Amino acid sequence: MNVLEISNVQKSFGHEQVLIDVSLSVPDHTATVLIGASGSGKSTLLRCINLLETIDDGSIHLDGQEITDPRINVDAIRRQLGMVFQSFNLFPHMTVLQNITLAPERVQGVSPEQARADALELLGRFGLGEKADQYPDRLSGGQQQRVAIIRSLAVRPRLLMLDEVTSALDPVLVNEVLSLVRDLKSDGMTMVLATHEMGFATQVADQVCFLESGRIIERGTPEQVLQHPQNERTKEFLARVHEAGRL
Amino acid sequence: MTNKQRLTREDPGQTLLSVVSDRERERIAIRRAQSRQRILIATVSTVVVLGTLSIVIVASPGWKVVKETFFDLSYGHQVLHLVLRGLLTNLQLTVIASCAIAICAMGLALARTSQSAAMTPFRILATVYVDVFRGIPLLLVIFLIGFGVPALRIAGVTSNVTVLGTVAVIVTYSAYVAEVLRSGILSVHPSQRAAARSLGLSQAQTLRHVVLPQALKRVVPPLLNDLVALLKDTGLVSILGVTDAIRAAQIEGSRTFNYTPYVVAAILFLLITIPLTRYTDHVLARSISRQNAQGSV
Numbered sequence: 001m002n003v004l005e006i007s008n009v010q011k012s013f014g015h016e017q018v019l020i021d022v023s024l025s026v027p028d029h030t031a032t033v034l035i036g037a038s039g040s041g042k043s044t045l046l047r048c049i050n051l052l053e054t055i056d057d058g059s060i061h062l063d064g065q066e067i068t069d070p071r072i073n074v075d076a077i078r079r080q081l082g083m084v085f086q087s088f089n090l091f092p093h094m095t096v097l098q099n100i101t102l103a104p105e106r107v108q109g110v111s112p113e114q115a116r117a118d119a120l121e122l123l124g125r126f127g128l129g130e131k132a133d134q135y136p137d138r139l140s141g142g143q144q145q146r147v148a149i150i151r152s153l154a155v156r157p158r159l160l161m162l163d164e165v166t167s168a169l170d171p172v173l174v175n176e177v178l179s180l181v182r183d184l185k186s187d188g189m190t191m192v193l194a195t196h197e198m199g200f201a202t203q204v205a206d207q208v209c210f211l212e213s214g215r216i217i218e219r220g221t222p223e224q225v226l227q228h229p230q231n232e233r234t235k236e237f238l239a240r241v242h243e244a245g246r247l
Numbered sequence: 248m249t250n251k252q253r254l255t256r257e258d259p260g261q262t263l264l265s266v267v268s269d270r271e272r273e274r275i276a277i278r279r280a281q282s283r284q285r286i287l288i289a290t291v292s293t294v295v296v297l298g299t300l301s302i303v304i305v306a307s308p309g310w311k312v313v314k315e316t317f318f319d320l321s322y323g324h325q326v327l328h329l330v331l332r333g334l335l336t337n338l339q340l341t342v343i344a345s346c347a348i349a350i351c352a353m354g355l356a357l358a359r360t361s362q363s364a365a366m367t368p369f370r371i372l373a374t375v376y377v378d379v380f381r382g383i384p385l386l387l388v389i390f391l392i393g394f395g396v397p398a399l400r401i402a403g404v405t406s407n408v409t410v411l412g413t414v415a416v417i418v419t420y421s422a423y424v425a426e427v428l429r430s431g432i433l434s435v436h437p438s439q440r441a442a443a444r445s446l447g448l449s450q451a452q453t454l455r456h457v458v459l460p461q462a463l464k465r466v467v468p469p470l471l472n473d474l475v476a477l478l479k480d481t482g483l484v485s486i487l488g489v490t491d492a493i494r495a496a497q498i499e500g501s502r503t504f505n506y507t508p509y510v511v512a513a514i515l516f517l518l519i520t521i522p523l524t525r526y527t528d529h530v531l532a533r534s535i536s537r538q539n540a541q542g543s544v
Contacts, residue, residue, distance in 0.1 A: 050445050089442035
């Protein structure tokens with residue numbers, strides 16, 4: 001069964017249509033990569049899944065349950081979804097450890113000792129063990145983003161969404177974040193990612209979707225979409241990315 | 248380069264000096280000379296300005312009279328305990344009022360910034376309240392409550408002027424402080440809320456754990472400003488007949504036609520407000536440097 005089932009989703013901001021008839025299935029333990037230029041609707045789609053935006057038509061199902069039902073408990077749904085942002089959005093007044101334990105303690109009722117132990121275990125696994133008591137501003141961008149990913153993992157989400165998590169990082173730091181995501185993929189985490197890193201997309205994606213002006217223009221395996229694109233606009237986009245040296 | 252780093256370079260330990268190059272040693276010497284020169288200029292200009300000012304004041308034709316009526320040391324010493332007792336009233340009113348203001352203002356600020364449908368009437372009421380009481384002079388509110396409420400003669404409602412005066416201060420200051428808190432809440436970037444909500448935190452938990460801690464830290468300086476203003480404005484309650492520091496000074500001053508008690512009251516106010524300001528600055532600076540890698544920004 002598919003973890004996520006997006007059917008004919010429409011979304012507009014004012015007169016501007018940002019998502020047009022978007023449908024997408026995300027099977028368990030797979031990674032779906034959304035590619036496309038800025039403003040093509042990738043982030044909006046992720047925000048709609050996370051219920052940070054209300055869709056105008058269509059439906060989104062999580063594990064068979066319609067989450068776009070207006071009567072749904074939004075907080076209960078979000079607990080099953082992890083979301084990592086381009087700008088990290090760590091809480092600056094809390095230490096790394098407090099950032100990670102906040103949701104497990106307050107939302108899931110995990111005991112402080114257990115939450116702390118779990119957080120330290122995750123931090124250790126991803127090489128950030130000694131940063132536990134630091135404040136986020138003291139960390140490098142790559143470290144901050146890895147903490148942000150760990151923070152969303154700590155609530156054991158059913159689905160992890162990564163919204164251009166490397167766009168704010170320099171090329172050296174990008175790698176440490178991408179290798180963490182690769183680890184998650186091999187652990188079997190179900191993910192939806194928006195990214196500009198085509199090489200990385202090829203490595204982790206089971207499915208690649210190319211969005212333009214709010215539509216999914218082309219989809220398939222990384223090889224189909226990234227190596228042998230059929231659609232002219234996909235070819236154009238990849239050519240431009242290639243020029244920018246990202247492929 | 249931050250100030251801190253420059254300081255350590257200018258005043259390095261023995262070990263550091265022994266490893267730096269000759270050129271760097273020259274630069275350190277030049278910087279020292281420059282800093283000596285700056286201190287010299289600052290000292291000279293301070294002496295000149297303050298000296299001129301005091302000469303102008305002391306040489307003025309009325310100085311002798313002013314000195315006797317405003318700066319009579321022995322008389323000042325004599326009335327000190329009276330003014331101090333009055334100041335105690337100011338302090339009591341300030342402590343009680345600031346606790347009440349904190350609660351009321353937070354309620355108003357939360358009501359105004361809430362987005363839930365159920366809070367709509369409170370949101371409207373809070374907006375009207377702030378608009379009204381921020382716009383009326385405190386003195387008028389004190390008159391209206393201090394003289395108006397007893398005139399109603401409602402059973403069980405106090406006619407104690409100290410209590411009514413304090414209520415008037417709380418009513419007005421809650422409006423001011425609510426706006427300061429609201430601006431702090433709105434200054435926390437929406438992405439912080441988005442991050443908290445997507446972790447599954449409820450609206451209230453997001454406010455409690457993510458938004459308010461950051462908001463409050465940012466509004467400490469303006470809140471302190473309001474606290475100092477509050478301490479002084481509690482003196483306005485004296486128009487209802489409460490004997491605070493200003494009133495005590497006034498009573499003494501009008502008895503002897505000597506204004507020294509006013510100066511005594513002024514100095515006493517400063518003795519409270521200046522350390523309070525410095526202490527809060529210190530606490531704030533410490534919390535900022537703990538959070539930021541770059542130290543104070």
